[in-house]
Amino acid sequence: MIQTRLVLDRDFVISELDRRVFGALVEHVGRCVYTGLYEPGHPNADAQGLRTDVLALARELGVTIVRYPGGNFVSGYDWEDGVGPPGQRPRRLDLAWQSTESNRFGTDEFIAWCRAAQVEPMLAVNLGTRAADAARRLVEYCNHPGGTELSELRRRHGHAAPHDVRFWCLGNEMDAPWQIGRKPADAYGQLARETAKLMRQVSPGLRLTACGSSNRELPSFGAWEHEVLDACFDEVDFLSVHAYFENPHRDSTEFLGNIDRMDAHIREVAAIADAVAARRRSQRRIMIAVDEWNTWYKARFGAHAHQPDWPEAPRLIEEVYTFEDALAAGGALSVLMNNADRVKLACLAQLVNAIGAIRTEPGGPAWRQTIFHPFALAARHARGLVLRPVVRAPARSGRTVPDMPLLVASATHDPATGATAIFALNRELVQEQELQVELRGFAADRALAAAFELHHPDLQACNTQAQPDAVAPRSHVRVRVEEGGLRAVLRPGSWNVFVLQAPHAASQAGTIDACPPIP
Structure with a gap:
């Protein structure tokens, strides 16, 4: 991994x-x-x-x-x-x-x-x-x-x-x-x-x-x-x-x-x-x-x-x-x-x-x-302030770009709601990726409010009139919040979203508008 x-x-x-x-x-x-x-x-x-x-x-x-x-x-x-x-x-x-x-x-x-x-x-x-x-x-x-x-x-x-x-x-x-x-x-x-x-x-x-x-x-x-x-x-x-x-x-x-x-x-x-x-x-x-x-x-x-x-x-x-x-x-x-x-x-x-x-x-x-x-x-x-991501990941060289990190990530923090959203793409198409997210300057009691995974074993899978939901986001279950951040396993070739929020902020700002998995 x-x-x-x-x-x-x-x-x-x-x-x-x-x-x-x-x-x-x-x-x-x-x-x-x-x-x-x-x-x-x-x-x-x-x-x-x-x-x-x-x-x-x-x-x-x-x-x-x-x-x-x-x-x-x-x-x-x-x-x-x-x-x-x-x-x-x-x-x-x-x-x-x-x-x-x-x-x-x-x-x-x-x-x-x-x-x-x-x-x-x-x-x-x-x-x-x-x-x-x-x-x-x-x-x-x-x-x-x-x-x-x-x-x-x-x-x-x-x-x-x-x-x-x-x-x-x-x-x-x-x-x-x-x-x-x-x-x-x-x-x-x-x-x-x-x-x-x-x-x-x-x-x-x-x-x-x-x-x-x-x-x-x-x-x-x-x-x-x-x-x-x-x-x-x-x-x-x-x-x-x-x-x-x-x-x-x-x-x-x-x-x-x-x-x-x-x-x-x-x-x-x-x-x-x-x-x-x-x-x-x-x-x-x-x-x-x-x-x-x-x-x-x-x-x-x-x-x-x-x-x-x-x-x-x-x-x-x-x-x-x-x-x-x-x-x-x-x-x-x-x-x-x-x-x-x-x-x-x-x-x-x-x-x-x-x-x-x-x-x-x-x-x-x-x-x-x-x-x-x-x-x-x-x-x-994605709302509020865009945080500067510091990515530490192996890279692969290729014709398109000489140095391609296997992790693409971005993150936002919304001071109005206290929500922090993390978006992570695993560009490694064969191996899983264990992602450690370190959060600095945030409250220690942050909880996972939502987690989604977009993954399909077939890269050529598509949504059609007959099968409109063949590719759709599902709940991400291989993630846990730990002191100072979170840790998640990203499947090969997957795009992932994690939303964290401090409990007191959630009670003041209302619940996260989470996207339920499509059945």
């Missing part, structure tokens, strides 16, 4: 955890929106056509903010097509995904969905085929109280109160060869700067994200970030990072090395942003929005991405996630937590069907994919 150690000190804090790291992306691609979020006539649809079974799962997932309408889709999207009476909206060709877009679901429907799901909206503006003025108009439509053409148009559409959208993306992946309206870095940076200024004139206090590189492997990575920020540094709050895990060699150990690559990617982008700040002698810090992250390689190309004859809501990029993918997702969540000083927003891409944590069938059920579970547990229990 491998011996590993995790040291956590209550005074060694990375940052407060911004709950917006538990965000998701909803894009008009495939069945993410149509027969995903929205399906009039479905047995579970409400009066607005929203699937209430998907709404319930989104709330269970714990999503806090949702980015919309893309993604690649937004770079060819005219937002005006998606407002007004649905039956009168134009049908358009979607060049990003070579589909037909009915526009029956648009900005107002998305805001209604966010309100029903109890999440914050984040809108992206089209800086591919359009520019600053279209963005200004959309902000006015959404946020101005009334008395102008666009705000009164919103009111005539049945929305008297402003949508009050605070978070916005200035385009999407504008460096990418596949992006509609792709631009060089200096041109995009100047456009982002002027668009940001115009948007804030209409609605002060917006939080704006500029496009970082769409892919860390592109030759322009790094130079793109520097040039873009050199142009728009004073007008944006975030720079985006997009991180998709791939497994081209079908090597599970190498695949889990993507976790370290994601961590390096975030730190590299933060360093570039700080270099721009240093040149300006500025104390201002640009934060990181990891507004697209997930595993995506099995359903990425060919008919998975494009189908002939411009179909409407086709089955595109419908990745079937395995237990192995859930392990990667758990590790990615620890990376987001451990970079909480710079990562203030993140979006799992995507929410439903198209590389989604939730799957649906038209007219049929909705169920949780394997990656749903680590996200839901982390969103439920």
